[in-house]
Amino acid sequence: MVNMQKIAVIGCGFVGSTSAFSLIQTGLFSEMVLIDANKERAEGEAMDLSHGSAYLTPMKIYAGTYDDIVDAGIIVITAGANQKPNETRLDLVKKNVNIFKSIIPEITSRNCEGIILVVSNPVDILTEVTLKLSGFPANRVIGSGTVLDTARLKYVLGRHLQVDPRNIHAYIIGEHGDSELAVWSGASVGGIHINHFCELRGHFQHEEAMERLAQEVRDSAYEIIERKGATYYGVAVAVKRIVEAIVKDEHAVLPVSSLMQGEFGLDGLCLSIPTVVGQNGVEKVVDIHLNNEENEKLQASAKALKDILNSLDI
Ligand code: NAD
Numbered sequence: 001m002v003n004m005q006k007i008a009v010i011g012c013g014f015v016g017s018t019s020a021f022s023l024i025q026t027g028l029f030s031e032m033v034l035i036d037a038n039k040e041r042a043e044g045e046a047m048d049l050s051h052g053s054a055y056l057t058p059m060k061i062y063a064g065t066y067d068d069i070v071d072a073g074i075i076v077i078t079a080g081a082n083q084k085p086n087e088t089r090l091d092l093v094k095k096n097v098n099i100f101k102s103i104i105p106e107i108t109s110r111n112c113e114g115i116i117l118v119v120s121n122p123v124d125i126l127t128e129v130t131l132k133l134s135g136f137p138a139n140r141v142i143g144s145g146t147v148l149d150t151a152r153l154k155y156v157l158g159r160h161l162q163v164d165p166r167n168i169h170a171y172i173i174g175e176h177g178d179s180e181l182a183v184w185s186g187a188s189v190g191g192i193h194i195n196h197f198c199e200l201r202g203h204f205q206h207e208e209a210m211e212r213l214a215q216e217v218r219d220s221a222y223e224i225i226e227r228k229g230a231t232y233y234g235v236a237v238a239v240k241r242i243v244e245a246i247v248k249d250e251h252a253v254l255p256v257s258s259l260m261q262g263e264f265g266l267d268g269l270c271l272s273i274p275t276v277v278g279q280n281g282v283e284k285v286v287d288i289h290l291n292n293e294e295n296e297k298l299q300a301s302a303k304a305l306k307d308i309l310n311s312l313d314i
Contacts (some may be wrong), residue, residue: 005028011080012034024059026244028248045063072112077103080095108136115140116130117243118141121176124176128270138259145256148176150170152220154168163197167190173273175301186288186289242256257272258275259282261285273288274288
């Protein structure tokens with residue numbers, strides 16, 4: 001029996017610990033288990049987080065073992081090496097696939113029935129690896145995908161247009177990485193097409209602005225890593241948003257990474273498309289409209305991922 005008030009975080013580095021910090025502030029959980037290959041690290045984070053919880057919702061936070069996660073409603077995996085300066089997310093692949101080969105059997109051998117949320121990079125590849133190694137149904141394996149990139153897009157657009165990012169409907173889809181794309185054809189603000197809203201704000205060079213802003217989003221992880229070595233606050237909030245949608249059964253539309261099963265002519269790989277997310281995990285991949293150029297870019301993004309998957313021994 002899964003307990004939706006119990007969450008496990010595997011990997012307690014920058015991303016795991018900041019995700020845990022944002023999760024304890026939701027008030028959604030009564031229990032959080034932290035696991036890390038470095039047990040002392042998990043213990044230290046659990047102690048530190050527990051002290052904060054005294055002013056939040058009371059909950060039990062502890063460093064545990066895989067035996068402690070059996071009934072966890074959600075298992076967040078952030079374990080793995082992170083991107084080094086000038087390293088692409090895809091360069092990380094072999095290192096992190098091997099780490100997942102040690103983690104996933106620990107979960108499946110205990111018949112866990114919760115939802116796995118993969119955050120480690122390259123997230124689309126590792127979501128697919130998790131699906132294959134776990135044998136879980138596709139709805140129960142979710143990658144954080146382009147939820148972070150979409151937040152970045154909304155942020156840069158909000159700044160550009162002087163409008164609340166929450167009133168912008170626009171998505172980054174495809175790979176969480178270099179081949180991702182912005183779906184400009186369906187982007188809107190306050191119910192009108194984005195180009196029209198741009199004109200209301202005195203911006204008329206649409207092509208130039210779209211190119212510049214999408215590039216800023218695509219390069220933002222590199223820019224942050226160059227300055228401070230890792231990115232973690234943005235993704236921690238993205239993790240919180242996905243987890244909240246699951247636990248509260250929100251049926252929220254989020255661009256998580258999940259298994260493509262014929263959508264856009266794609267099969268047998270995970271990437272991000274706006275998806276209805278609720279307590280069963282992936283409910284429905286939304287068949288969004290793409291123009292020809294966007295569809296070509298999505299196919300290229302899928303091909304880049306497929307080439308990597310084909311080179312892996314999974
Ligand atoms: P980090 O090095 O700070 O932490 C990784 C942690 O994983 C370490 O504490 C390490 O001990 C632990 N670990 C390694 N092998 C393990 C194993 N077998 N079992 C349990 N724990 C293990 O790295 P980080 O900055 O926290 O990044 C973690 C991952 O998140 C990286 O892959 C990074 O690229 C990714 N990331 C994803 C996004 C996203 O949007 N999806 C954003 C930022 C970072």
